[in-house]
Amino acid sequence: MLFEKVPGLYGSGVIPARFEDFKLAIKNLMMEQFFTSENIDRFLNKEMSSGINIDLEPVLEKVDFNPAFDSLVEVIENSQFGGMLAMLGGSEALQPMKQPFVEKMQQAVIDISQSDSVKQALIEQLESPAMLDEVKGNVEAIIDQRLSELTPKLVKEIVQKMIKEHLGWLVVWGGVFGGVIGVISSLVM
Known part of the structure; x- marks a missing residue:
């Protein structure tokens, strides 16, 4: 109904x-x-x-720290050490240090993230x-x-499933008591 x-x-x-x-x-x-x-x-x-x-370590292990190295190289090139770096081969001279820097930077950030x-x-x-x-x-x-x-149909299915799973005995006992009350009331009349 x-x-x-x-x-x-x-x-x-x-x-x-x-x-x-x-x-x-x-x-x-x-x-x-x-x-x-x-x-x-x-x-x-x-x-x-x-x-x-x-624990941020699993997240930080996936972070690419290469841009941090690139930014560091850019800062050095634009600083007073830029000329000296140019005499030593420019930013290409720093490339062999890129991977160790990235690894150290990543570990440092992980250590910082674990601080209280x-x-x-x-x-x-x-x-x-x-x-x-x-x-x-x-x-x-x-x-x-x-x-x-x-949808109304889906709500109907949800309610019917809930009644079937959880209220089945309530429906059975309601039917039994309703029948008993009906029989008693018909006998009294």
Whole structure:
């Protein structure tokens, strides 16, 4: 009755008839009851205080540090040492040092990323109001995207599946008690 319009039965087919209101109600339920700023903040605080280890090494190992070497060479060429570098063969003379520099730079940045001050700065950034707003906005966008994919037919299938999986015995017992009450009331009359 919620999904199919039954002629002459007021209120039947309410979900397809008011589907946009239904989707808005789902979104409001999710955002106002589950994904409030306070709940997101509490979750992030719990995760951060539980000793989460922010390890940036796998990310930094994928970063290309060659531009750092190129920038260093450019700075040297444009400095007072540029003339001396030109006498020694120019920037080409520094090329054999490129790979060792890149490796050392990468290791230095990894070491810096593992310092307590950087980890604390990351935690503060993750717990900032701007980050909370961004997380809330992302959750809202996910909910909006999924709701836009919903159709009355899909909602009907979801509800039927939920009833079948979780409320089957309730339906059986409701039928049994309804039958017993019906028999008793017909005998009393």
